[in-house]
Amino acid sequence: MPKLELNYKELPPCDVLVAGGGSAGVAAAVSAGRAGAKTILIEKSTFLGGMATGALVTPMMKNALDARNILTKGVFLEVCNRLVKAGGGATFQDGNPGWFNPEVYKWVLDEMCLEAKVKLMFENQIVAVEMLHATSLLKRIFFVNKGGFFSIAAKEFIDCTGDGDLIALSGTSHESGEKNHRQAMSLRFMMSGVDLRVLAKWLKENDKKGDSPVHFLDNGDILLSSAYTFEKEWTLKPFFDDALKNKELEKEDAAYFQIFSVPASQGLVAFNCPRITPESKTLDPLNNEDTSWILTHGRQMIKKISNFCKKYLPGFSHSYVCQIAPNIGVRESRRLIGQYVLSADDVLSGKKFEDAIADSNWPIDIHPSRIGEKGQLRHPPKNDYYQIPLRSLLPKENEIKNLIVAGRCLSASFEAQGSARIQANCWAMGEAAGILAAKRIKNSDLSKDTKAERR
Numbered sequence: 001m002p003k004l005e006l007n008y009k010e011l012p013p014c015d016v017l018v019a020g021g022g023s024a025g026v027a028a029a030v031s032a033g034r035a036g037a038k039t040i041l042i043e044k045s046t047f048l049g050g051m052a053t054g055a056l057v058t059p060m061m062k063n064a065l066d067a068r069n070i071l072t073k074g075v076f077l078e079v080c081n082r083l084v085k086a087g088g089g090a091t092f093q094d095g096n097p098g099w100f101n102p103e104v105y106k107w108v109l110d111e112m113c114l115e116a117k118v119k120l121m122f123e124n125q126i127v128a129v130e131m132l133h134a135t136s137l138l139k140r141i142f143f144v145n146k147g148g149f150f151s152i153a154a155k156e157f158i159d160c161t162g163d164g165d166l167i168a169l170s171g172t173s174h175e176s177g178e179k180n181h182r183q184a185m186s187l188r189f190m191m192s193g194v195d196l197r198v199l200a201k202w203l204k205e206n207d208k209k210g211d212s213p214v215h216f217l218d219n220g221d222i223l224l225s226s227a228y229t230f231e232k233e234w235t236l237k238p239f240f241d242d243a244l245k246n247k248e249l250e251k252e253d254a255a256y257f258q259i260f261s262v263p264a265s266q267g268l269v270a271f272n273c274p275r276i277t278p279e280s281k282t283l284d285p286l287n288n289e290d291t292s293w294i295l296t297h298g299r300q301m302i303k304k305i306s307n308f309c310k311k312y313l314p315g316f317s318h319s320y321v322c323q324i325a326p327n328i329g330v331r332e333s334r335r336l337i338g339q340y341v342l343s344a345d346d347v348l349s350g351k352k353f354e355d356a357i358a359d360s361n362w363p364i365d366i367h368p369s370r371i372g373e374k375g376q377l378r379h380p381p382k383n384d385y386y387q388i389p390l391r392s393l394l395p396k397e398n399e400i401k402n403l404i405v406a407g408r409c410l411s412a413s414f415e416a417q418g419s420a421r422i423q424a425n426c427w428a429m430g431e432a433a434g435i436l437a438a439k440r441i442k443n444s445d446l447s448k449d450t451k452a453e454r455r
């Protein structure tokens with residue numbers, strides 16, 4: 001094996017280094033920047049948003065007790081309001097403020113970071129870290145771009161990579177999946193040219209069970225959603241029955257189908273599918289053989305599903321696929337094993353914590369990774385919510401002292417992560433992480449000043 005020589009260039013250090021610019025990463029960077037910390041955000045893609053933009057995960061799911069009592073506030077609500085002002089966001093009739101256009105979202109997130117004086121470094125993949133084991137401190141991270149290898153040292157690091165890359169690279173305790181179970185991955189896409197008025201009219205006339213809500217906004221836009229799975233008598237079922245009988249769809253294509261219109265975009269529909277669930281294998285988001293296969297297989301599924309929509313669904317006859325997500329939708333991969341591991345019992349009993357940083361009533365929502373397996377949808381108590389403690393963002397103290405973890409890679413059991421992973425919670429976790437990182441730096445600078453004065 002040839003020895004890999006790594007010649008790297010050291011870039012100027014910062015206070016807070018945020019790895020990954022998804023919901024959690026942007027919240028962390030903006031909060032640290034606003035608290036006065038010199039903050040750098042390193043992102044491997046060409047845009048911010050992570051799953052929300054790169055995997056086209058729109059809308060954000062509702063995290064609220066009712067239409068008036070939204071459980072996530074702070075920068076999450078700020079970004080929702082900014083999206084509306086930018087012409088790319090809307091609130092659904094159930095009070096969910098998280099309907100958005102992913103392309104508008106990209107520049108709204110840029111603006112928030114730049115205003116908070118966060119240095120954005122796109123197209124950089126973090127590939128290694130340097131640990132100071134004697135002090136349990138992370139010293140610097142190494143990353144690669146077209147210009148070569150680089151490193152940056154920081155006082156505090158926040159792992160918002162979703163996949164827990166800093167956790168893994170620093171040797172911090174983590175796990176992924178549960179036994180042979182994983183969350184299914186999806187390759188989402190969008191279709192344009194849909195006549196939403198025709199679709200909305202048909203859904204209004206035919207939805208007898210309330211599975212396909214339609215909301216007409218004052219500006220004339222239509223927000224709507226509909227779905228189909230094998231488990232229920234959905235409004236769209238007759239179309240799927242026909243397409244399956246005619247072999248235009250296979251079982252895997254029809255196992256999970258969900259659509260949402262996109263605010264401020266005429267005729268645009270976002271698909272929360274296809275869900276990639278082969279019979280023979282549990283796919284691993286950290287295995288490149290698996291993810292490469294998912295991309296080609298997923299695109300074939302999109303071909304079939306979009307043809308089905310054009311042929312069968314009202315309003316879709318002139319529609320076309322306008323975007324296939326550049327990134328695979330990964331619901332779960334590495335999870336920190338930190339100072340507190342949030343459990344399914346915590347979610348289902350509505351547990352509260354003294355060090356709470358997020359409130360949520362989203363259910364444990366597990367998408368089976370193999371066709372034929374059963375998923376889970378288990379709710380916290382009615383009219384109640386559970387909390388995520390700050391300790392679920394912190395590695396064990398003897399392992400690493402200056403790393404905080406936020407987003408879907410938090411310290412939670414496989415089941416609890418199935419609830420905590422929604423975007424609103426990732427925003428709340430990132431915000432808490434950014435504030436804590438800036439505070440720890442201020443406190444340590446203060447204690448250095450005090451020591452100097454005493455001398």
Ligand SMILES: Cc1cc2nc3c(=O)[nH]c(=O)nc-3n(C[C@H](O)[C@H](O)[C@H](O)COP(=O)(O)OP(=O)(O)OC[C@H]3O[C@@H](n4cnc5c(N)ncnc54)[C@H](O)[C@@H]3O)c2cc1C
Nearest residue numbers: 020022023024044050051061126161162329330407408423
């Ligand atoms: C198919 C699917 C459907 C979902 N449906 C919903 C839904 O309807 N509503 C909802 O609210 N939530 C939903 N979720 C969950 C939610 O979208 C995600 O859990 C959430 O967006 C994760 O945010 P995050 O910031 O933790 O991570 P991510 O959004 O994954 O962000 C991680 C960022 O880190 C970057 N990164 C990763 N590794 C590196 C590296 N080594 N170096 C540099 N950068 C790196 C990535 O490029 C990315 O930008 C869904 C998820 C999926 C996959």
